Amino acid sequence: MSRQTTAILIERHGPPEVLVERTIPLGDPGPGQVHLEVAATGVNFADLLMRAGLYGTVPPMPYSPGFEVVGTVQGIGPGVTDWAPGDRAVGLIRHGGYARDLIVATPNLFRYPASLSAPEAASVPVAFLTAWVALFESARLRDGETVLVLNAAGGVGTAAVQLCRWRNIRVIGTAGSESKRQAVVDRLGAAACFDSAGDWGAEVARLVGPRGVDVALDAVGGRATPMCRSLLAPLGRLVFYGMSDAMPARKKNWIAMIRAWLRTGRIHPLDLIEPNASVAGIHLLHLHAKESLLRPALEQIYQAVTAGALTPLVDRVFSLDRAGAIEAHRYLHDRRVFGKVVLA
Structure with missing residues (x-):
């Protein structure tokens, strides 16, 4: 039987309450891919626009929003040599981050400082990049x-x-x-x-x-x-x-x-x-494929974080489930945030 995971999905457009939690197929990592068990995912205003039907480039519904995730590598696909099970990683993805597990291509994976918690690491990529x-x-x-x-x-x-x-x-x-x-x-x-x-x-x-x-x-x-x-x-x-x-x-x-x-x-x-x-x-x-631009930039950002020159600002952490995602979206809509909101 194929593996499955849980994810928060957009099945129709509307207010935060349209978000649903479903069990979805996961599959196995293919060549150049890893299985990432998600510990935290950043919430961005673009996620709210997707849910409301105001975002330009989205996959067919149903789909999961979420551009940035942090987790632990659980398995690797053929040809993967620079990642191993147990490695901690940041993933910068086009969508799908509101999930417990993901299959991520290695060009979209980045290492982050061990001094950061998962929510802190997840608050960095989209905002700082x-x-x-x-x-x-x-x-x-x-x-x-x-x-x-x-x-x-x-x-x-x-x-x-x-x-x-x-x-x-x-x-x-x-x-x-x-x-x-x-x-x-x-x-x-x-x-x-x-x-x-x-x-x-x-x-x-x-x-x-x-x-x-x-x-x-x-x-x-x-x-x-x-x-x-x-x-x-x-x-x-x-x-x-x-x-x-x-x-x-x-x-x-x-x-x-x-x-x-x-x-x-x-x-x-x-x-x-x-x-x-x-x-x-x-x-x-739309710069997602420009690894030559994003990787050195994110590496410099995390180096500055390690040196204390930059600080990930996590305002609130909500649970990585339907209730938490709804509350996170409401919190952003109400313009109460200072820094970032994270699901974990």
């Missing part, structure tokens, strides 16, 4: 520049602020509550953090003056995008990697989506000439 690619690959961040990070208290936001401070880059953030704003400054080292629901554009402009900001990371969209563009210095770069403004509630809202889309606006190439501005987009899943 997204921030890394945005800052160092797309924006080509340089010494002496100033960075604006929207949603600085979220998973990617806290990672981006930490990466900037690691490189001694001045960083300014936005966040939704006073406690989060204070933590972004006091715990993470941002120069300032303004209310994301207020007139933060004017406050940033007063702080930086006519010089502007060199890089803006925007995962919000809506009115935030033109505000970011207006703050860019000459040769400034706007990096866009999400539109949380399109999903302010726990389920799809067409009015909110249309409003966010219209407020974000369209950017014509000619509009970028006079301000000497650049606009880029980041979608980490």
Whole structure:
């Protein structure tokens, strides 16, 4: 009889309660694959968009969300020589992470420091790699520049602020509550953090003056995008990697989506000439096959974590089952998180 495991699946779109727990076939690892017993999986805002039917690239339903997992190798397929049963590993996958067991291709496996717990290790890959690619690959961040990070208290936001401070880059953030704003400054080292629901554009402009900001990371969209563009210095770069403004509630809202889309606006190439501005987009899943980019980046990130220069920020750990996944999604929808949410 074939082996089986349990997984949290999306069988239809809707609020968090549509998530279901099922027994599914597991199979055996094939050439270049391992069987990974999952100890923890990171929860990302993209998981919420998948569940609501707002994410672009997804497999046919039913499927399990989850891009990043941590676990122990239980078995290896033919030709695997660099992993052995008992090894601890991080897996960066396209989907399927809300499961107790996975079959993972070895190019998608990474080692992580023994000093980290499974939830800590699982909180790193998506957040820090997204921030890394945005800052160092797309924006080509340089010494002496100033960075604006929207949603600085979220998973990617806290990672981006930490990466900037690691490189001694001045960083300014936005966040939704006073406690989060204070933590972004006091715990993470941002120069300032303004209310994301207020007139933060004017406050940033007063702080930086006519010089502007060199890089803006925007995962919000809506009115935030033109505000970011207006703050860019000459040769400034706007990096866009999400539109949380399109999903302010726990389920799809067409009015909110249309409003966010219209407020974000369209950017014509000619509009970028006079301000000497650049606009880029980041979608980490579509870099999934670029091992030559992601592996050295993640290795450097984990080395910095080991050295104490970067810190995985696990806000809450929920159980890796249906009830835990539902509560985790609700927690992210309510914008209560500082750092990352993990299932374990």
